[in-house]
Amino acid sequence: MSRVLDFSGVSVIREGNAILDAVDWQVEEDQRWVILGPNGAGKTTMLRIAAAALHPTQGRAEVLGGVLGKTDVFELRPRIGFASSTMARRIPAGETVLDAVMTAAYSVTGRWNEQYEDLDVRRAQRVLKEWRLAGLASRRFGDLSDGEQKRVQIARAVMTDPEIMLLDEPAASLDLGAREELLQLLGGYASAPEAPALVMVTHHVEEIPPGFTHALLLTDGHVTASGPVDEVITAEHLGRTFGLDLEVTKRDGRFSARAA
Numbered sequence: 001m002s003r004v005l006d007f008s009g010v011s012v013i014r015e016g017n018a019i020l021d022a023v024d025w026q027v028e029e030d031q032r033w034v035i036l037g038p039n040g041a042g043k044t045t046m047l048r049i050a051a052a053a054l055h056p057t058q059g060r061a062e063v064l065g066g067v068l069g070k071t072d073v074f075e076l077r078p079r080i081g082f083a084s085s086t087m088a089r090r091i092p093a094g095e096t097v098l099d100a101v102m103t104a105a106y107s108v109t110g111r112w113n114e115q116y117e118d119l120d121v122r123r124a125q126r127v128l129k130e131w132r133l134a135g136l137a138s139r140r141f142g143d144l145s146d147g148e149q150k151r152v153q154i155a156r157a158v159m160t161d162p163e164i165m166l167l168d169e170p171a172a173s174l175d176l177g178a179r180e181e182l183l184q185l186l187g188g189y190a191s192a193p194e195a196p197a198l199v200m201v202t203h204h205v206e207e208i209p210p211g212f213t214h215a216l217l218l219t220d221g222h223v224t225a226s227g228p229v230d231e232v233i234t235a236e237h238l239g240r241t242f243g244l245d246l247e248v249t250k251r252d253g254r255f256s257a258r259a260a
């Protein structure tokens with residue numbers, strides 16, 4: 001089993017503050033991780049390092065075998081899938097859903113003069129089908145619902161067949177139906193043996209899809225717990241991370257939490 005992420009003593013210092021403080025974290029290719037923590041804990045900063053979009057101020061971060069600062073990030077980035085609302089904002093509103101997904105093959109967000117091959121079109125159509133977007137292929141991205149746009153973001157990231165997939169709050173702002181549909185799709189994706197390593201940031205334990213194997217809890221740039229999901233998503237660890245007395249339950253592979 002090969003290691004896709006290896007953080008050792010990773011710190012990010014901004015304006016004299018450690019927004020990540022000496023983080024140690026290893027992710028293997030068959031693992032599916034969720035990162036949880038309060039607002040401002042450093043979750044997105046962790047993902048940006050994993051995406052080779054940000055270098056640590058201190059420590060060592062290895063991504064897909066390359067040490068950041070000593071490796072060509074332009075070679076690394078096409079091997080990483082990153083779905084986030086920041087990325088979605090770069091997709092032109094008038095782009096069709098098919099083009100919004102297919103352009104990922106060329107690492108661009110708006111179709112221009114690139115020549116796409118039949119192979120790209122067929123792959124994009126297959127990915128759209130897998131993420132229940134086939135009926136929307138010719139619709140304008142800007143006209144889609146939030147739930148549909150979230151699925152397009154993920155389909156874009158899947159399109160390049162990445163070795164690691166990073167998802168920043170994929171269920172944020174979705175209504176109950178759209179959230180449940182997305183979690184069902186993500187659960188299926190996470191459980192497939194051929195899926196890449198996955199790391200998903202979320203605020204809510206209810207949004208952890210079934211099939212996720214590991215969890216990391218973060219507060220103020222510190223890791224408060226990390227390891228197999230059932231050992232980490234507990235009332236004790238979550239209570240310490242969020243500063244609350246909590247009750248945590250798990251049913252049919254899904255967690256829920258409420259104030260005790």
Ligand SMILES: Nc1ncnc2c1ncn2[C@@H]1O[C@H](COP(=O)(O)OP(=O)(O)OP(=O)(O)O)[C@@H](O)[C@H]1O
Nearest residue numbers: 014015019037038039040041042043044045046203
């Ligand atoms: N360039 C910067 N300069 C100063 N502070 C920054 C910078 N970038 C991020 N921060 C701060 O670092 C902290 C961690 O940010 P980050 O976005 O990683 O947190 P997060 O856990 O993803 O938060 P949220 O759940 O609210 O999205 C925040 O307090 C943020 O304001």
